[in-house]
Amino acid sequence: xxxxxxxxxxxxxxxxxxxxxxxxxxxxxxxxxxxxxxxxxxxxxxxxxxxxxxxxxxxxxxxxxxxxxxxxxxxxxxxxxxxxxxxxxxxxxxxxxxxxxxxxxxxxxxxxxxxxxxxxxxxxxxxxxxxxxxxxxxxxxxxxxxxxxxxxxxxxxxxxxxxxxxxxxxxxxxxxxxxxxxxxxxxxxxxxxxxxxxxxxxxxxxxxxxxxxxxxxxxxxxxxxxxxxxxxxxxxxxxxxxxxxxxxxxxxxxxxxxxxxxxxxxxxxxxxxxxxxxxxxxxxxxxxxxxxxxxxxxxxxxxxxxxxxxxxxxxxxxxxxxxxxxxxxxxxxxxxxxxxxxxxxxxxxxxxxxxxxxxxxxxxxxxxxxxxxxxxxxxxxxxxxxxxxxxxxx
Amino acid sequence: xxxxxxxxxxxxxxxxxxxxxxxxxxxxxxxxxxxxxxxxxxxxxxxxxxxxxxxxxxxxxxxxxxxxxxxxxxxxxxxxxxxxxxxxxxxxxxxxxxxxxxxxxxxxxxxxxxxxxxxxxxxxxxxxxxxxxxxxxxxxxxxxxxxxxxxxxxxxxxxxxxxxxxxxxxxxxxxxxxxxxxxxxxxxxxxxxxxxxxxxxxxxxxxxxxxxxxxxxxxxxxxxxxxxxxxxxxxxxxxxxxxxxxxxxxxxxxxxxxxxxxxxxxxxxxxxxxxxxxxxxxxxxxxxxxxxxxxxxxxxxxxxxxxxxxxxxxxxxxxxxxxxxxxxxxxxxxxxxxxxxxxxxxxxxxxxxxxxxxxxxxxxxxxxxxxxxxxxxxxxxxxxxxxxxxxxxx
Numbered sequence: 001x002x003x004x005x006x007x008x009x010x011x012x013x014x015x016x017x018x019x020x021x022x023x024x025x026x027x028x029x030x031x032x033x034x035x036x037x038x039x040x041x042x043x044x045x046x047x048x049x050x051x052x053x054x055x056x057x058x059x060x061x062x063x064x065x066x067x068x069x070x071x072x073x074x075x076x077x078x079x080x081x082x083x084x085x086x087x088x089x090x091x092x093x094x095x096x097x098x099x100x101x102x103x104x105x106x107x108x109x110x111x112x113x114x115x116x117x118x119x120x121x122x123x124x125x126x127x128x129x130x131x132x133x134x135x136x137x138x139x140x141x142x143x144x145x146x147x148x149x150x151x152x153x154x155x156x157x158x159x160x161x162x163x164x165x166x167x168x169x170x171x172x173x174x175x176x177x178x179x180x181x182x183x184x185x186x187x188x189x190x191x192x193x194x195x196x197x198x199x200x201x202x203x204x205x206x207x208x209x210x211x212x213x214x215x216x217x218x219x220x221x222x223x224x225x226x227x228x229x230x231x232x233x234x235x236x237x238x239x240x241x242x243x244x245x246x247x248x249x250x251x252x253x254x255x256x257x258x259x260x261x262x263x264x265x266x267x268x269x270x271x272x273x274x275x276x277x278x279x280x281x282x283x284x285x286x287x288x289x290x291x292x293x294x295x296x297x298x299x300x301x302x303x304x305x306x307x308x309x310x311x312x313x314x315x316x317x318x319x320x321x322x323x324x325x326x327x328x329x330x331x332x333x334x335x336x337x338x339x340x341x342x343x344x345x346x347x348x349x350x351x352x353x354x355x356x357x358x359x360x361x362x363x364x365x366x367x368x369x370x371x372x373x374x375x376x377x378x379x380x381x382x383x384x385x386x387x388x389x390x391x392x393x394x
Numbered sequence: 395x396x397x398x399x400x401x402x403x404x405x406x407x408x409x410x411x412x413x414x415x416x417x418x419x420x421x422x423x424x425x426x427x428x429x430x431x432x433x434x435x436x437x438x439x440x441x442x443x444x445x446x447x448x449x450x451x452x453x454x455x456x457x458x459x460x461x462x463x464x465x466x467x468x469x470x471x472x473x474x475x476x477x478x479x480x481x482x483x484x485x486x487x488x489x490x491x492x493x494x495x496x497x498x499x500x501x502x503x504x505x506x507x508x509x510x511x512x513x514x515x516x517x518x519x520x521x522x523x524x525x526x527x528x529x530x531x532x533x534x535x536x537x538x539x540x541x542x543x544x545x546x547x548x549x550x551x552x553x554x555x556x557x558x559x560x561x562x563x564x565x566x567x568x569x570x571x572x573x574x575x576x577x578x579x580x581x582x583x584x585x586x587x588x589x590x591x592x593x594x595x596x597x598x599x600x601x602x603x604x605x606x607x608x609x610x611x612x613x614x615x616x617x618x619x620x621x622x623x624x625x626x627x628x629x630x631x632x633x634x635x636x637x638x639x640x641x642x643x644x645x646x647x648x649x650x651x652x653x654x655x656x657x658x659x660x661x662x663x664x665x666x667x668x669x670x671x672x673x674x675x676x677x678x679x680x681x682x683x684x685x686x687x688x689x690x691x692x693x694x695x696x697x698x699x700x701x702x703x704x705x706x707x708x709x710x711x712x713x714x715x716x717x718x719x720x721x722x723x724x725x726x727x728x729x730x731x732x733x734x735x736x737x738x739x740x741x742x743x744x745x746x747x748x749x750x751x752x753x754x755x756x757x758x759x760x761x762x763x764x765x766x767x768x769x770x771x772x773x774x775x776x777x778x779x780x781x782x783x784x785x786x787x788x
Contacts, residue, residue, distance in 0.1 A: 042432070044737065044752050046454075059456060061454060062455055064456070109697065158708070300744070300745075321690070348708050350694070352710075353693070354437075354438075355437070356438025356439075357438065372579070374693070
């Protein structure tokens with residue numbers, strides 16, 4: 001028979017030295033997992049990482065498993081001793097992990113939220129059902145349905161894969177029926193594809209929402225998100241908007257995150273139209289490129305609030321602690337090994353904070369790092385961040 | 395015969411995957427080494443740590459050696475593949491390491507600067523020689539000399555060990571000859587001890603200087619440093635001072651760091667007197683508790699500028715990016731294992747940024763973490779940081 005004392009004794013000997021630290025498990029470790037880990041570690045937490053390949057960003061941490069994250073045994077071992085678990089992205093195998101979780105340990109955001117957001121058709125349907133403003137869309141099961149919708153919406157149109165479209169991949173802007181037919185052949189799946197009316201937006205905005213399982217939420221400032229070639233290039237905070245537009249953007253973002261039961265950070269990408277209306281483009285159920293500026297610019301970074309929400313802790317203040325900030329992405333130029341000392345010329349821009357992700361392979365236009373500048377005004381922040389980022393040829 | 399191709403081939407196979415990252419070696423890993431590492435990692439660098447014991451803060455990093463850091467073989471292995479090496483504190487065995495460094499690799503700050511600053515008598519002498527304002531002091535070789543000096547200075551006096559005094563250890567305030575005699579017996583070494591006149595200061599200030607081997611330097615804002623029981627309790631930035639006093643404090647701090655050829659961060663602790671004069675108390679040749687506020691509050695943190703200087707890179711802007719900030723230390727309460735989830739109540743103070751160092755043992759008054767709040771004014775920052783820190787009973 002095992003006495004209570006024995007049980008206590010076994011626990012204190014049988015677990016790692018840091019067992020008294022709150023432990024967060026992170027499934028996946030590109031730049032998002034890496035920056036989540038930095039936030040958790042800064043608070044004195046223990047971080048356990050499971051990632052399917054050694055891509056570099058994870059290599060600096062001590063408790064990392066590189067393994068088959070679809071294998072139930074690997075997942076079970078990973079989940080052991082975690083107080084809570086999160087995912088780096090909606091593509092991590094959250095559903096599989098949920099099946100082997102120990103009692104009392106949650107995976108957050110909820111796997112059902114990740115599934116919903118991953119499928120652009122179901123995501124749109126959920127947002128529409130919640131009464132939120134969206135560009136006109138149709139879930140088409142066949143090319144015939146797509147052509148019928150095209151006749152209704154008019155060209156140009158955007159056809160999107162239901163699953164797996166991001167950063168310009170899996171999307172096609174179609175100017176005529178021939179282009180639509182071609183895009184359909186490339187992008188449609190068994191359940192069809194998503195067809196959207198092209199929206200004549202003035203600019204793209206983004207709002208981050210951090211939300212706990214108890215429904216408590218904080219909403220970050222509205223930022224301006226500038227795309228270049230279908231990819232986030234720069235983010236300026238705060239967006240220079242009439243107060244009524246900013247508040248409306250925050251209102252619909254919070255409502256959208258509630259509609260999908262988002263927990264942790266959910267990023268809401270928005271279109272602002274010339275008539276002042278704001279429409280929801282899409283959601284990401286995790287820290288997001290449009291929120292990297294929060295590390296330097298906000299009282300609580302998106303990564304810390306993600307960790308807080310996942311751990312069931314009170315959320316931190318989302319507001320800016322500086323007048324303005326700008327983040328510019330650093331993208332790869334070539335194929336091969338990155339040259340990390342290539343960021344040295346950027347250090348001459350003395351107000352720039354440089355983040356490099358430690359990826360061990362570079363590809364053209366791959367996100368390799370970013371630069372953030374805070375300043376008294378958005379124009380200065382933008383100018384300096386662009387200048388510094390342009391110096392980095394990693 | 396080995397061809398060039400072979401040599402290249404061997405290099406790419408024989409070294410770790412991240413060999414193309416700039417590598418910094420850090421000797422020692424309490425909270426200062428840990429926060430240096432965070433800064434270097436954020437820039438995409440590789441960090442190699444050597445520490446004499448597994449005390450907790452180092453446990454989160456992947457490339458850590460726990461070993462006898464006085465062993466030349468251990469030091470030689472540590473230095474291998476480092477592009478530059480620094481120390482967490484003036485007590486790390488920099489001189490021993492210097493003897494086994496590979497060609498072209500520096501240890502910074504210079505071992506001779508560390509030696510000079512470590513010995514309070516030699517430190518004072520160097521600063522006096524540079525014409526810098528100091529409290530009256532004497533380097534006493536015997537109790538007789540100490541008594542003669544006491545007769546000259548008048549009581550109270552402060553007797554300090556030449557080496558090993560910090561945070562109230564190794565210092566004694568003496569009100570009479572009996573106390574002086576007693577303190578002498580406890581604190582004097584073969585070469586005597588340091589006797590200082592007691593200075594009726596109004597407040598303590600601190601200034602950080604970051605300086606490269608080329609002499610380029612940047613000077614941080616003057617901060618107010620509040621001690622409690624001989625230990626840093628709170629730091630408020632910026633100190634509320636007449637501009638002329640602030641500039642004088644920065645001037646003498648920069649001159650002091652030049653006088654000791656400081657490289658990396660050197661912290662200068664200062665006394666402000668009622669008559670407006672500023673005197674140098676002492677120097678620390680490394681990131682310092684009075685500079686933790688820079689992580690959230692300045693364009694470039696003290697840890698990043700230390701890394702930049704050690705690597706020979708351009709220095710970052712030291713100025714505040716916020717109107718005001720306050721840092722409050724989190725000290726241990728008991729002896730034993732820390733309860734890290736004890737920081738949870740502090741999270742209710744939504745504008746507080748909490749840093750816990752991951753130490754695996756707590757002792758009464760040991761530095762276990764700190765809290766920083768930035769705000770529009772110093773009073774608000776101070777009030778919120780005190781309130782949050784007071785909630786943490788680790």
